[in-house]
Amino acid sequence: MKSTVEHLSPTRVKLAVEVPFDELKPNFDRAYKKIAQQVRIPGFRPGKAPARILDQRLGRGVVLEEVVNEAIPAKYGEAVSEAEVQPLGQPEIEVTEIEDGDKLSFTAEVDVRPEITVPDYASISVQVDDAEVSDADVDDQLKGLQARFGTLTGVDRAVQNGDFVVIDLSATVDGEAVEEAQTTGMSHEVGSGQLIEGLDEALEGMTAGETKQFTTTLVAGEHAGRDAEVSVTVQSVKERQLPEADDEFAQLASEFDTLDELKDDLRTRYARVKRMEQGSQARDRVLEALLEAADVPLPESVVQSEVEVRAHEAVHEFDHDEQKLTQYVESQGQTREEFDTELRTTAEQAVKTQLLLDKIADDTGVQVEQQELMERIMMQAQRFGVSPEEYIQQAQQANQLGAIFADVRRGKALATVVQAATITGPDGEPVDLSELFGTAGEVEGETLDEAVEGPTEVTADEDAPTAEGADTAAGPGDGTQVADAGTDASDPASPSSQVEVDDSTGTADTEVVGAPDSTSRT
Incomplete structure (x- = not known):
């Protein structure tokens, strides 16, 4: 086998590989054996049809396709070792020449670990x-x-920061009730910021039995990113008394x-x-x-993969609704373009850190x-x-x-x-x-x-x-x-390939599939 490496950039190489057919004899033996077991030819027991009969009945292209599919991943691995490069991600493989009985040639472009x-x-x-x-x-x-040993005591005064209140909540968007935002008898510590934005500010100064309305932007659920009219009613007010x-x-x-x-x-x-x-x-x-x-x-492919993962995680929080994500981003004072730019920047930083x-x-x-x-x-x-x-x-x-x-x-x-x-x-x-x-x-x-x-x-x-x-x-x-x-970015992909051979021309189209991709989270 002969191979050469061309450095397209500091993070990408192109391998050109030429394999003599003599080196493919074990691949041909396995291919004929596998195909013979899969077809039934009159006059021969399963798996016993000779190679020349299979070529006559099925065409040489079927055998070549099987051989190329098996040989390319192994020969690609050998070429990578000879070139002493460290691949990152999946290679793009193209079969450039199949001369039956002579040689198999293909190229592989892949991102590599940079110096x-x-x-x-x-x-x-x-x-x-x-x-x-x-x-x-x-x-x-x-x-x-x-505070862990404190006691709550009811008070007859306006709500202050740090008080504990029992409240009823309801919300509407465009006049329609938001089901997941309806609740009664909920206990809440004022100032904790554990519920919706704007609630703590609305509660301060309220008294038991009082109702107040305010506007907030919902951050989850069906209406995430949209403004909602919220109504809060205070049922009771308690303060925490600390032990001496x-x-x-x-x-x-x-x-x-x-x-x-x-x-x-x-x-x-x-x-x-x-x-x-x-x-x-x-x-x-x-x-x-x-x-x-x-x-x-x-390496661009590694960065792009990280960007796609992070984008998927972001939109996943909004039931994969891009419009809801955009609405939420805009509610936080950021355009979608700014969000996407920031996402890419953090992805690049993550990949740079890994490498x-x-x-x-x-x-x-x-x-x-x-x-x-x-x-x-x-x-x-x-x-x-x-x-x-x-x-x-x-x-x-x-x-x-x-x-x-x-x-x-x-x-x-x-x-x-x-x-x-x-x-x-x-x-x-x-x-x-x-x-x-x-x-x-x-x-x-x-x-x-x-x-x-x-x-x-x-x-x-x-x-x-x-x-x-x-x-x-x-x-x-x-x-x-x-x-x-x-x-x-540390795991090289080890590709398998699927090749469709045109029996009349001896050329091939290759699609790399099934290359393993390591991810950083479980």
Whole structure:
């Protein structure tokens, strides 16, 4: 077999492959055997018809088609290995020549992993917020604990922020009732922002028995993105009374005997949380600086795949109704064109992150142990409320285990960069985060992403781009989450092909089908 490679761009190559028919003899043997078993020819038992009889009865083109379909994926793989390129996604294959008895020629265009020059890790310097815990922080934590033991007492006054109210709600769009927005006797904490936009502002100042109307934009359901007229009626008003913060409360709410001991414990716990938040901030800012300093050519097919996945996820929230999505986007003060542009930008950032962290992982020899992979799987299973066995089964069915492995590897690669970078606090003094970023970038068995409540990151999906579409050290679906399906730029496609041969001319039309596509979420 002879093959040549032409670099069409930093991210795309064209392979030209020529295979002598002598190399295809095993393929012809298998093809004749398979076809003989599928047809019935008088005078021959099933599977025993000789090759020349099959050629006479069925035509040489049938055999050639079977041979080409089987041979091209294997020969494509050999050509890729010889060219020492790393394919990304599915190749576009074209059979250019079939000279029966002589040679098979075809070309394959495919996106490839680009050459990337990684910036010097030590040159990266970022600043993070202070992790010191103030007395005010401790007081806030104590008030939160008091609130858990508070009691609700009815009051005869206007509603204030922080009150608990029982309300009736109804909504109409263009005069028609919105069924999913009708409710009675609902309990709600004013100021929590847990219900529809504008409700908390409308409630403040109302009294029991009063009704008020206001306008809001619905964000879900059949009328998502449209303005609705909402009517709210207050049935009752209650305020939360907090227990006195003293030694007796400390004994009630904790294992400590005194309030001072409880406060010391709250300070210690919150210091640990702020430390992990500081670590998350360092990770995100280091990643941002790393991406800004690196020049990463982006394979268009991989980017486009990520764009399509994200667009699908967006419209899925609106029952795949593009018009509803557009209405919602416009209700948020953004045009659909701006939304689409932003979506593509985040997709490009996600792919750039994947490629860069994969390169760093390759250069530094990052390895993922079985235990690390299982820890990620168990953590994700807990996040989504399923057993590890069920999560693994779902990941296998969605072909996601490779993407989970890649996420863990990228997280470890980023931890390597964070360790080498200079991290300073607001005062300019170095911040030591070594206890947070081991080689696995873990904190007490948890990834830094999981240790802080809520995703701090990409994605797919949040504040910082990740390697799945979304989250760097997080797994599929993190905030990004199992939520399906960004393109994993690390997996080369191994194509199978379907070829229809014109028996009269010996030419062929090829359509690549069934090439595996790795996704970043489950």
